[in-house]
Amino acid sequence: MKSVKTLCPYCGVGCGLEVVHNPSETSGAIVDNWKVRGDRTHPSSQGMVCVKGATIIESIDRGRLLYPMFRESLDQPFRRISWEEALGRIVGEIQRVRADYGADSICMYGSGQFLTEDYYTAQKLIKGCLGTNNFDANSRLCMSSAVSGYKLSLGSDGPPACYEDLELTDCAFFVGSNAAECHPIVFNRFLKYRKRNPQVKLVVIDPRQTPTAETADLHLGITPGSDVDLFHAIAYLLIQWGQLNRDFIKNHTNNFAEYVALIQQYPPEDVAPRCGISVAQIEQAARYWADSQRVLSLWSMGLNQSSEGTAKVQSLINLHLLTGQIGKPGAGPFSLTGQPNAMGGREAGGLAHLLPGYRSVTSAQDRSDLEQFWGLPPGQISPQVGRSVWEMITGLEEGSVQLLWIAATNPLVSLPDLERTRQALAKSPFTIYQEAYYPTETADYAHLLLPATQWSEKTGVMTNSERRVTYCQAFHTPAGEAREDWAVFAEVGRRLGYEAQFPFTSVADVYAEFAQLTAGRVCDVSGLSHEILAQSGPQQWPFPQGSEPTSTAKRLYLDDHFPTANGRANFAPVHPRGLAEPPDLDYPFVLTTGRLYGHWHTQTRTGRIPKIQQMHPEPFLEVHPRDGQKLGVSEGEWVRVESRRGACRLQVKVTKAIAPGTVFVPMHWGSLWAQGAEVNNLTHPAACPISQQPELKACGVKIIVEGN
Template identity: 65%
Template structure:
């Protein structure tokens, strides 16, 4: 029997362990897809501490896409006929190097931007930071984590003094009350939610509260579902705090010895009695009181949140207001309790550790901190002052820079912004203005590839070796188990080669990814995310290890942060913050009377670059749709499966109706996965606005004001809708 390769699922941040077996096994026929490609066999890894052998449909089918529509060789756009031609790596890298050098001469370092992804391995992230923030002197590296977890990052830093989820998945099975807000974990983080749901079913005393405008699969499992109006999260959280304070459910010793800022927070809570909160949120006052009672009666409260909180113009305020509830009741630092952000992407956590946002540096450091910059300059053997003291451009600021001709090189890797960013028509227009765009991905075609000047083939899952960190801080080694297709290369190797061609050879003299990892973990020494006792050798022999893991911890993984109730702030105390809700950045009005919210579906992932090419997941969700309440549908004369045109101030979309009481009246829902390759006029983010949280810079991708109207497609439109389940083909396969 061939020994399986132990690795990690490359979809969501749950970080499920997988075992991969080669297609050809003794005594067994080789399974092949309809194109004749051998299919690697995938199963759950029972030894992985996070997933314990469980796997969802996406993880189970991951290998089916590994050979489909792969980009095998570099492409360069021919300016004469505006089409791509196959090129060599030498030609493509020379072109990129020349364009970077020219932009440095004309725009300076600020003219160079890179937009990366939580699909990167940590080694990819780290080399990109060293190239841009270190050698090139620009902090213009951002990642699609800006759209995902940046509000959680800001909230943790402001409340506790450092990023880092303080909880672990074992807490899912030790809590008395699970408070889920802005997360459809049953569909978006299914294996973590399965652990919670099984525990909840076995223990009748355990309560589950779900806060969501939709009655999702997650809400169906709850003891209490609070279908609040979009944008009223802070009202609800302050209302619960009002009652907890009124009932005397405070840990006064903890407040006095371990926190600061409580009096200012307490002063605003008088404005949030249950009746006021109920009216603002659109729920019953008794429901607010029951949620507060569940929290008050529980010795161990675990809160879980994701995009519904983070993707908001007041995302950081929401995160901190939720953390306030934990601080006022001392629900942190012990089993079953604490504020736990569920990371959206497989290695968004690794990206945060490696400094993979425009205001961060490796090792949970901040660009604005002089000491942090100096530490990196010494480690990277750079002259003092080499790292810019100003945060770089966020991804939306990169788009604005393209609009103003301030950006000369826009390098996009492992993400698909022409589908995932808000206000897509504006994004597309800006990218058409780009003097030089590099697009680096494993698949072709994608929507973003059409806007590139050079397209680079990246090795993907299973074709390169590196590490990823999941939501509970477990680092897993993901070894290559097959060769890359064509001439595809690992992302970190591409970045390092460009660095060498730009004259920084000694900074990128790495024999392999293990050498990259060894250098990176040294930059975490004495930081909250200390990983200095984690190595490839240990990960191979012992399996996943959770940070902090260092000499201080005896080389042992630490399951929870802040167990001593001291925090990495100057005075060692956690900080309260007092916020009143500002509501939605774009509330409904007579011209646009409905609120559109968006989200994921169980079987698909982000913009379908991978799941759209897998037969089983396509069949699960064959086409986009719009959920609408029966009352709203009757008002508009809309029937089940009839077409609805949705318009915002920025764009339009057309979707078949799904009439359901699972959505609140006045709110409609559209899944965010479909781009122009997969359906016509179904881009949810074409409707969304770019207004963002002032602290985290995370756009409010969860809500905008829209108008609805019945729409009758022409016969030609119906024909195109019939072929939604397969991507449009481009003229040449590479």
């Protein structure tokens, strides 16, 4: 029996998997020859695995894109071409567009499915060699508000806590996170700990009574968009009760006086009606926080996917600064990443405002450092923040984007305002789509399809939500003519004349170069290599040169010193702005979206696994019984849900799990799996002005019962 250790390619928990090959099997099917189980030695998941990880092997050889395919226009069928022709067309189009329109007319949209080496090579090609910062990733839809919140409040991106804190805390606040379904292994670790320690409290803040909320000591089913009000009301009580860490505030924070002045405007009796909860509930939440020596807050899309996502994140971090609940075991603000390598992407510079090593495109010193390291002339890296993914869409509308390269993601399901997105992609002069699977919704809008390897076929590293870097080893040959993402980017770079910038002969070479660039940075991995990770197992950063495995700090800011100008963390005195599109007489309901236990993102993998399709066969609309009665609609009936942008047709699920006035639809179904039920037909692109993360969690809708 041969076994290979790797990482689950789904959510940001980063569960270790052990894939076992049975040589006695003679079938040619990968699913028959390989079995998957949890890796008991992986410190993050400790051998646990959810249904997605347990069935992952079943997706490997189903619906794969096997060869490069091309068509001159979207109304033509694809024809198979060689890699030589495909690479020639990419290079030719980049050269033509760069000469005629400038580098800023070229965009790449990547993914947290990338390995860190894929991300890094793409940054070198797009931001370094081509001189445009127009690289964004689907982390923009997922974690960019957490990035900006950490940066503004604490001085740097990077969650300061770790999973071990789930087993040390006195009180956990899960905010806008249905971890029981979306990050189940993390949540299971907490539940096991809480079962042994029943005095540990769990507070869940979510408009839905999710499986996470069902286990809570206190569930605050707040009105969508009222998170900042709630955090300020809790702060109001903590200050009123004198439950604050004055020494920490005095010695390690900025802006406290301004923050206190603002908080006085948020007494619970004023805030409770806006939140749709009682004063007693706010007081109970504040009391749990005040009475706990170690408070851990965990959040995900419910905070991030908002037009004030950064303000929400900062307002939650404010509570940690107010009480000194940071930089110690069992405490701290902890964002739960959505994708397996969204953290690695942030480290490698994989958003339009970032450069590798937690550097910024707006910093002259950071740009100069990269130019020297990459052997590029001064001024080669643009000082302008690149286009976010939605700005790429509007650029296609305007004609200012002439070439769009999409890789390892499916934006024709995941982006907001899908009809507008479809129309924009239909105008694209040249779209490259690099993907492991076919068909997908996005493939319908591509001119050139490039077959990519997926997790089982390529080697590299990923970083999970607790900053733990795992070496993922390929364990079987690529399907068809699929190539590794980093290798495609490097070959294009060489053919564009940048041979010196892409000397890599292996993926280990790529990681070695990236690791050098992180030396001295918050996300320092200069002491790591493929060899060390393969020998010693997953490691958390920072891991500077000379570190020994397991000797590095599990948490950031243990010394209460923050990477800001004066070493202090920043209180953020911000007023809430509410929803970008609140309900009104024409669209009286707030639609919120989310994920289900079995499916993941746009079903590119899970839609091809029969067991998961049986678990979650179709989308639905959750409606509170009171609203169902007003509408005259019953369980199982079909309705049309409309927003100002589009519509979808769904079956009703009547449940008290959703608050009155709010409705819920899971986000996984695109036109490939449920034509006419795509929830992002409804959502809008209004985004946080700081993080540029769209408000996918809330928009105004109306419900029309069929036959009425």
